[in-house]
Amino acid sequence: MTEPSAESSPSALNDAPVPGSRARKALLKRLADVVSLPASRVNAFERAMTADLLVEMLRAAEPEERARVASRLAPLSEIPNTLVRLLLRDRLEIAALLIDDCGSLTDADLVACCRDASPEHRVAIASRRGVSEVVAEALVEVLEPPVIAALLHNTTARLSQPAMEMIVAASRREPQLMPALLKRPELRPSGAYIMFWWCDADARKIILQRFAVSREVLQEAVDDVFALGAAEAWSDPLARKALQFIERRQRNRAAIAKSPYGSLEEAIAAAEAGLTRKIAEEIGYLSGVKPATLAKIITDRGGEPIAVLCKATGLPKTALRGLWRAMRRAETGPDGEIAPDFERVMIIYEMIATDRAQTVLRYWNWALSSALTPALVRAIRTGDGEGLDEYSVPQWAAMLALAEDFGR
Numbered sequence: 001m002t003e004p005s006a007e008s009s010p011s012a013l014n015d016a017p018v019p020g021s022r023a024r025k026a027l028l029k030r031l032a033d034v035v036s037l038p039a040s041r042v043n044a045f046e047r048a049m050t051a052d053l054l055v056e057m058l059r060a061a062e063p064e065e066r067a068r069v070a071s072r073l074a075p076l077s078e079i080p081n082t083l084v085r086l087l088l089r090d091r092l093e094i095a096a097l098l099i100d101d102c103g104s105l106t107d108a109d110l111v112a113c114c115r116d117a118s119p120e121h122r123v124a125i126a127s128r129r130g131v132s133e134v135v136a137e138a139l140v141e142v143l144e145p146p147v148i149a150a151l152l153h154n155t156t157a158r159l160s161q162p163a164m165e166m167i168v169a170a171s172r173r174e175p176q177l178m179p180a181l182l183k184r185p186e187l188r189p190s191g192a193y194i195m196f197w198w199c200d201a202d203a204r205k206i207i208l209q210r211f212a213v214s215r216e217v218l219q220e221a222v223d224d225v226f227a228l229g230a231a232e233a234w235s236d237p238l239a240r241k242a243l244q245f246i247e248r249r250q251r252n253r254a255a256i257a258k259s260p261y262g263s264l265e266e267a268i269a270a271a272e273a274g275l276t277r278k279i280a281e282e283i284g285y286l287s288g289v290k291p292a293t294l295a296k297i298i299t300d301r302g303g304e305p306i307a308v309l310c311k312a313t314g315l316p317k318t319a320l321r322g323l324w325r326a327m328r329r330a331e332t333g334p335d336g337e338i339a340p341d342f343e344r345v346m347i348i349y350e351m352i353a354t355d356r357a358q359t360v361l362r363y364w365n366w367a368l369s370s371a372l373t374p375a376l377v378r379a380i381r382t383g384d385g386e387g388l389d390e391y392s393v394p395q396w397a398a399m400l401a402l403a404e405d406f407g408r
Contacts, residue, residue: 028057028065032072035080051080058086066090070097077104088113092120099124107134114138119147126150131157140166145174152180159186172198182206189213193363197300201344204304208348212356218246245362248355250313255285268319271326283323287313293365298327303341305364307348311357320349 031054035047042050058066070087073079074097088095088109095117098105111134114122119142125131126139127150139147140163148167151157159167164184168191171177178199181187189211196207226243234240251264261267264286271279275298284294287309297305303324310320324331330339338346352360 024057024061025065028054028061028069029072031057032069035083036072036076048080048082051083055082055086058083063091063094067094067097070094074098074101076102079104081109084109085112088121089117092118092124095121096124099128107132110135111138114142119144122147123150126157127154129154129156133158133160133163136160137163137166140170143170145170145177148174148177149180152177152184159184161186161188164188164191168195171195175200178203182210189359189363190367193360194367197296201302201304204302205348205351208304208308208352208356208360212352212360214353214355215246215359216355219248222246245366248358250288250358250361252285252288255288259286261286264313264315265319268315268322268326272322275326275328289361289365293361296364303329303345304348307345308352308357308360311349311352311354312361314354317346317349320346 031050034042034050035054037047054069058069061069066087070090073083073087079098079102084098084105087098088105095113099110099113099121110125110128110131114125114135115138122139122142122144123146125135126147131139131151131154136151136157136159139151143166148170151159152167164186167177167181168187171181172195175198178195181195182192182203192207192211196204199207222243225239226247229236229239229243256263259267259282261270261282264283267279267283267286271283280294280298281291284291287294289297289309294309297309300306306323306327307320309315310323315323321331324342324345329341331342333339
């Protein structure tokens, strides 16, 4: 048998590429076939060696050739990591063959692609079936609206609470995310009630309908604990704070006893002549909410929080109208009909039950004191946040809420 001459040996030839050569196509196919063999036919070292050779060829191969290999590998239950890394970072139409159809990609593979590839790759991953919490967090971290939108619309994706907090924060600057965000089962009341402050009227109504839950189960579960707390003179601040959230009564009886006004209704009546800071603070004390909470409610441009406050404290419609007047907001339009904003507020007042309104109000009160996460703090801040670390969350929230004049 004649040995091949040096001139005909592959190692003796130059490396000039020959696009579309039959030998290259055949070799790429055969190497991909070897990588695809079951473990009974090829061991791990042989598979890895073949994958390394295939990677070297694919680096210089034509896009059509890389696409054929990607399509061949996509159904495999195991793909060598070197091939995954190369193909996932390829142009989108090639990477998508794995992203869309390869069930064997690990979270590590997808997270690495999220961090190294293009925004279009991230959109494709966000649309992939069964996106895990870990991958979702990596996708959200980049804060790209198209990526977040694709993730929110992916009903098979699983979103962690840190990811949801980042999305809630992003929704302030990207309001187009809100409709899909409100449909996510992972959205919790704490996030919804913070997002409420920058939502439009339709989204606010959805939040109040979906998240304004009753506390009846909690009240029944801890009914006897109130007597224990009273017997201890409410000396445990942790228990006192939790019970304040659960209890049925909203108005502050101790504040009423000390107030120059005989009731919350009287304070609101006095405010109609002019809502001063002192009267506004008094309304807050009588309502059982912190000054920062009341300031945020009164300065809200939409007006829906006023309806929640009045319903939660058991105020009649006349008091709601009086508070609206005290804030110098229009009750009627130029044509003499009820003003749209006031009509919307009255609808919210009629829609929400007292117990559920109390839940919303107490969440706001809680959020503006100690329950804000760093992501949500960043979301609701206004202006320059360079000095954020100098203040506690309650101090910062109060400064935010009191940023506007009470009379507006």
